[in-house]
Amino acid sequence: MNDKYAYELTFKVRDYECDLQGIVNNANYQHYTEHTRHEFLLQAGISFAEMHTQGIDAVVARLNMAFKTPLRSGDSFVSKLKIKKEGLRYVFYQDIFRLPDMQCCLRAQIDTVCLVNGRLSTCPELDGKLKPYMEE
Numbered sequence: 541m542n543d544k545y546a547y548e549l550t551f552k553v554r555d556y557e558c559d560l561q562g563i564v565n566n567a568n569y570q571h572y573t574e575h576t577r578h579e580f581l582l583q584a585g586i587s588f589a590e591m592h593t594q595g596i597d598a599v600v601a602r603l604n605m606a607f608k609t610p611l612r613s614g615d616s617f618v619s620k621l622k623i624k625k626e627g628l629r630y631v632f633y634q635d636i637f638r639l640p641d642m643q644c645c646l647r648a649q650i651d652t653v654c655l656v657n658g659r660l661s662t663c664p665e666l667d668g669k670l671k672p673y674m675e676e
Contacts, residue, residue: 545620546673547580550639553615563610569646570603573634576619577650586669595657598666601629602651608644611636617645624675628653628662 551572559565581588591598611617616639624631629651636646654663 544675545622545635547576547583548618548620549576549579550616550618551575553611553613553617555613558613563612566605566607569605569607569636569648572617572619572636573605573621573632573646573648573650576621576634577632580621580673584669584673586666591666594665596663596665597655598630598652598663599655600650601653603648604650605646605648607646609638611638611645615639622675623670623673625667625670628660630654630666630670 553564557564557568578588588598617636618639619634619636621635622633624633630653632648632650632652634646634648634650635644636648637643638645654661654666656663
C-alpha cells in the first residue's frame with residue numbers, strides 16, 4: 541500500500557476527550573476515524589441518509605487500531621485515509637498524525653460491508669462513487 545491518501549481532515553483535541561492521564565481516551569480515536577470517513581463520503585457525494593432510504597446500509601464489520609503516540613489536550617492533528625476494495629469489504633486504512641511534527645499517533649484498519657435490504661451484498665452504487673478514490 542502506498543503513502544498516498546485519498547482524504548484528510550484536520551482536528552484539534554478538546555479537553556473533555558482526555559482521561560485522567562491527560563491524554564486522549566482511546567475510544568475517542570474511533571470517533572476521529574469515523575468522522576473522517578463520514579466527511580470523506582460526503583465529499584465523494586455519498587449520503588448515509590439517502591443510502592438508507594434506498595435500503596443500503598454501510599456498516600463496520602471489523603476494526604483494528606494500533607496506538608503509537610498519545611495526543612494531548614490542545615494538540616492539532618490530521619486524520620488521513622486510503623480505501624481499497626477486497627471482495628465485499630471496503631477497507632479503510634486510516635492514520636492520525638500530530639501537527640506540526642507529523643508524529644504518527646494511530647494506525648487503523650476499518651473494514652466495512654454493505655447490507656442491501658438487510659442482506660450482505662455488493663453495492664454497485666457505492667462502488668461507482670468510490671472507484672476514483674480506491675487503490676488497486
